[in-house]
Amino acid sequence: METQTLIYLMVGATFSLYIAIAIWTRAGSTSEYYVASKGVHPIANGMATGADWMSAASFISMAGIISFTGYDGSVYLMGWTGGYVLLAMCLAPYLRKFGRYTVPEFVGTRYYSQTARVVAVICVIFISFTYVAGQMRGVGIVFSRYLEIDINMGVIIGMAIVFFYSVLGGMKGITYTQVAQYCVMIFAYMVPAIYISILITGNPIPQFGFGDTVTGTDTSVLDRLNGLGAELGFTSYTDGTKSTIDVFAITMALMVGTAGLPHVIVRFFTTPTVRDARKSAGYALLFIAILYTTAPAVAAFARINLLTNVPGVAYEEAPQWIKTWENAGLIAWQDKNGDGVIQYGAGAPFAGAPQFTNERGANGERLISNAPTEAETELYVDRDIMVLANPEIANLPGWVVALIAAGGLAAALSTAAGLLLVISTSISHDLLKSNFKKDISEKGELLAARIAAGVAVIVAGLFGIYPPAFVAQVVAFAFGLAAASFFPVIVMGIFSKRMNKEGAIAGMAVGLVFTFSYIVFFKFISPELDTAEHWWFGISPEGIGTLGMIFNFIASVAVASVTKAPPEEIQHLIEDIRVPRGAGGAIAH
Amino acid sequence: MSLSKEDAARAYWKENLRLMITLLVIWFVVSFCAGILFVDALNHIQFFGFPLGFWFAQQGAIYGFLVLILIYVLKMNKLDRKYDLHEE
Numbered sequence: 001m002e003t004q005t006l007i008y009l010m011v012g013a014t015f016s017l018y019i020a021i022a023i024w025t026r027a028g029s030t031s032e033y034y035v036a037s038k039g040v041h042p043i044a045n046g047m048a049t050g051a052d053w054m055s056a057a058s059f060i061s062m063a064g065i066i067s068f069t070g071y072d073g074s075v076y077l078m079g080w081t082g083g084y085v086l087l088a089m090c091l092a093p094y095l096r097k098f099g100r101y102t103v104p105e106f107v108g109t110r111y112y113s114q115t116a117r118v119v120a121v122i123c124v125i126f127i128s129f130t131y132v133a134g135q136m137r138g139v140g141i142v143f144s145r146y147l148e149i150d151i152n153m154g155v156i157i158g159m160a161i162v163f164f165y166s167v168l169g170g171m172k173g174i175t176y177t178q179v180a181q182y183c184v185m186i187f188a189y190m191v192p193a194i195y196i197s198i199l200i201t202g203n204p205i206p207q208f209g210f211g212d213t214v215t216g217t218d219t220s221v222l223d224r225l226n227g228l229g230a231e232l233g234f235t236s237y238t239d240g241t242k243s244t245i246d247v248f249a250i251t252m253a254l255m256v257g258t259a260g261l262p263h264v265i266v267r268f269f270t271t272p273t274v275r276d277a278r279k280s281a282g283y284a285l286l287f288i289a290i291l292y293t294t295a296p297a298v299a300a301f302a303r304i305n306l307l308t309n310v311p312g313v314a315y316e317e318a319p320q321w322i323k324t325w326e327n328a329g330l331i332a333w334q335d336k337n338g339d340g341v342i343q344y345g346a347g348a349p350f351a352g353a354p355q356f357t358n359e360r361g362a363n364g365e366r367l368i369s370n371a372p373t374e375a376e377t378e379l380y381v382d383r384d385i386m387v388l389a390n391p392e393i394a395n396l397p398g399w400v401v402a403l404i405a406a407g408g409l410a411a412a413l414s415t416a417a418g419l420l421l422v423i424s425t426s427i428s429h430d431l432l433k434s435n436f437k438k439d440i441s442e443k444g445e446l447l448a449a450r451i452a453a454g455v456a457v458i459v460a461g462l463f464g465i466y467p468p469a470f471v472a473q474v475v476a477f478a479f480g481l482a483a484a485s486f487f488p489v490i491v492m493g494i495f496s497k498r499m500n501k502e503g504a505i506a507g508m509a510v511g512l513v514f515t516f517s518y519i520v521f522f523k524f525i526s527p528e529l530d531t532a533e534h535w536w537f538g539i540s541p542e543g544i545g546t547l548g549m550i551f552n553f554i555a556s557v558a559v560a561s562v563t564k565a566p567p568e569e570i571q572h573l574i575e576d577i578r579v580p581r582g583a584g585g586a587i588a589h
Numbered sequence: 590m591s592l593s594k595e596d597a598a599r600a601y602w603k604e605n606l607r608l609m610i611t612l613l614v615i616w617f618v619v620s621f622c623a624g625i626l627f628v629d630a631l632n633h634i635q636f637f638g639f640p641l642g643f644w645f646a647q648q649g650a651i652y653g654f655l656v657l658i659l660i661y662v663l664k665m666n667k668l669d670r671k672y673d674l675h676e677e
Contacts, residue, residue, distance in 0.1 A: 066647075071628075074646035078620045081651045085616045088658045089609045093665075207648065211638030220638040238632065238643040248625050255620075273676045278665060282658040289651050296647040578605075579598050579674045 003398035007146050010402035011409060014184050015161060018413070021180055022165030022173045030446050033170030034101040034425050040175055040270045046283025048178035049267045051185060051414035053080075053258075053288060055131075056138030058295075059185060059411035064383030066299035067306075070225075071240030073299065075247055079254025081285060081292055086259040086487075088281035092268035094494045096277035097577045101269065102422075103262045103486065104430040110493040111501045112570055114435070119508055121430045123485050124262045128419045129460070130478045131263075135416035136464025139409060145328060145388070146405035152465045158413060159461040166417045166424075167453045171270060174417045181410035186290055188407025191400055192390040193294045196301045199394050206297035214304065221300050228307040233346040237303070243532065249543030256549055257479030260487035263422040274580040302386040305393050310379065311344035315363040318342060321392040326366055329356060330382035333365050336372050347375030354380055420460060424453035477519055480541070484511030484548030492556060497574050499556060502563040507556025515548035601672040608664055612657050619645060619653035 027033040040048070058080070066073030098106055104124060108117025136155050143154025165173045193206045201221060203209035214224050225237040235241050242250075258264060267284075268277045309319055315333060325331045332354035333342055340363050350370035359367045391400040428449035433440050440448070485508050492499040492507075519541045522530040532538050539547060565571075623631060624646035631642030639648075669675035 071643060071646060074624060074643075077647055078624055078650045081654055082616065082620050085613070085654050085657055089612060089661055208637075210648070211636075211644070213638070222639060222643070238640050244625060248621060251620065251625065275666060275669070275676060278658075278662045282655070282662050285655055285658055289655055293648055293651055575598065578602055580669050580676050581674050 006398045006402040010406045014406045018177045021177050022169045025173045025176045026168045027170035027172045032172045035269045036172040042276045042279040045280040047182040048175045049284035050287035051178035051182040052418035055415040056412035063295040063298040064386035067303045067386045070237035072242045075250040079251045082255040083258025084285040092277045093274045094577045111504045113501045121426045124426045127478045128423045132419040132460040133463035135412045138412040142408040155464040163457045178414045181414040184410040185407045188403040196394045200301045206294045210297035249539040249546040253483050253543045253545035256483040256487045260482035263418045332380040344379045345377040349377045420456045423456045427452040480515045480545030483545030484515040488552040500566045503556035503560030506559040507552040510555040511548045511552030518544045597672045620650040
């Protein structure tokens with residue numbers, strides 16, 4: 001069968017599966033809609049959390065980023081997994097014991113303040129929309145690359161699917177759909193990874209092949225990479241270029257940010273018991289780790305492939321995948337010295353992303369209108385290639401290509417659905433019910449949640465169709481703000497009985513304003529100053545959430561020490577959430 | 590167990606904190622120390638084909654995190670029972 005037909009079949013089959021699950025698990029009450037009636041088995045919850053967590057960026061882009069940055073890419077590997085240790089030990093069991101529906105609800109109750117709850121809602125909405133915009137775009141891109149459909153049409157199809165199962169099924173529908181999406185996604189990631197590992201090292205387990213020797217030689221994969229890179233003028237793959245303090249700060253901000261992201265935290269509200277909440281965190285990390293320990297191996301193998309087969313080869317004799325992906329616009333070659341041979345080395349071949357003209361050059365390559373740089377390198381390679389082109393590089397059958405398409409869509413859709421649910425619950429439960437319409441019936445609240453989810457899907461879709469130019473820059477926001485706001489406030493709410501309303505609000509305000517201003521200054525106001533010598537302590541905007549978190553802790557402790565201790569019932573609430581069994585449920589509103 | 594309910598809760602919390610802090614110290618050591626702060630020194634050591642520091646940064650830290658959560662889950666289940674605070 002032709003690859004294109006296989007892709008349609010695979011994507012069609014997985015989509016029908018998601019819809020069938022959504023109909024089967026539709027929600028009938030607010031408890032089902034918000035937290036799946038707290039009846040999710042820890043293994044299912046772990047898979048759902050994994051799918052929720054691993055976005056289009058993890059699935060498609062992460063291996064590519066590591067492939068091009070070597071050691072520097074470790075910040076994502078450690079940063080996006082280490083947060084689960086914090087979740088398991090500092091947040092999940094206690095928030096589960098608290099036993100309510102949303103993160104702002106915890107903040108508002110623990111700090112006996114409606115103001116704190118509203119500030120938390122605003123943070124949730126801002127963080128989640130930032131994130132979801134990128135997912136919808138990801139859906140559109142996968143559609144356009146594999147199904148030859150216009151990006152915007154792809155976004156609309158994606159919106160319709162997400163709309164269907166998040167509006168209908170709520171948390172319950174999303175959870176079971178995500179379990180299916182996790183399976184699709186991990187299978188799609190592992191199959192090509194195993195093939196390419198066998199191809200390069202003869203070892204079928206990518207994690208071990210990564211440390212093995214390259215087939216037919218006695219050099220290890222990493223020595224080989226460092227050697228090939230050095231010949232072409234790249235920095236050593238195992239060393240990286242970022243300063244130690246920046247690597248430290250980015251890793252910390254990503255870890256703490258992960259533990260503070262509302263759509264991740266809320267997953268631990270859905271387990272039957274406190275004990276299951278802890279277990280869930282372990283399963284979630286296990287399922288995530290399968291992909292995260294494979295990604296750096298894929299990155300290294302793909303880079304060996306690129307550096308062995310491309311530089312110094314005449315364009316006409318270059319491997320077929322170079323031409324395929326050049327046609328898709330992800331590879332561009334500018335024959336600067338006119339010798340017909342592909343020169344590849346450190347630096348950028350030309351400024352910015354390639355602007356293709358409709359003409360072909362002397363060797364049959366697509367011509368571009370970008371001005372060349374001084375560097376000798378002639379080849380532009382989009383980092384997403386490292387995952388997308390793997391099946392072709394390794395000469396895998398068509399169904400593997402189809403699998404990658406279905407996997408990329410599963411990754412983007414599952415994350416988008418989780419985020420949209422968090423947005424809709426914050427609106428119906430934390431804004432509407434707790435502020436404007438306290439006497440709303442359960443039916444009314446459920447309807448409001450569904451309408452909010454519907455509106456959120458449409459807004460997210462618009463972001464996907466008309467992407468704000470700053471989407472890439474604002475990802476730093478989501479993690480930075482989560483690290484500087486939610487994490488400290490929740491942790492102190494559990495571990496300190498002395499922390500009060502005044503301290504928490506002051507801490508959130510200081511952390512948010514500082515982190516927000518720093519990122520806005522370097523990303524939007526003065527992007528030309530965005531270099532190490534201008535950064536505070538050499539910390540880039542990506543890592544500044546770490547400093548924001550520290551300021552949050554300092555400000556809240558200082559303010560709490562000069563204002564009065566929280567009321568007695570709050571002290572009892574804290575004692576209650578610290579133990580799995582005890583005085584019964586959390587206090588009433 | 591002859592402890593009063595409050596005493597049990599207090600003792601439970603103390604042991605929980607001690608366990609958590611120990612595990613978080615290891616969490617910091619396998620990621621921030623081995624993978625970032627002392628990565629250059631550790632890279633002089635070869636470990637199954639990897640420079641050791643690089644291995645911690647791209648593989649070892651993640652395995653470490655998994656083991657830490659596993660230990661935490663098992664120890665906490667035991668602790669819940671010891672102080673009779675486990676869920677029915």
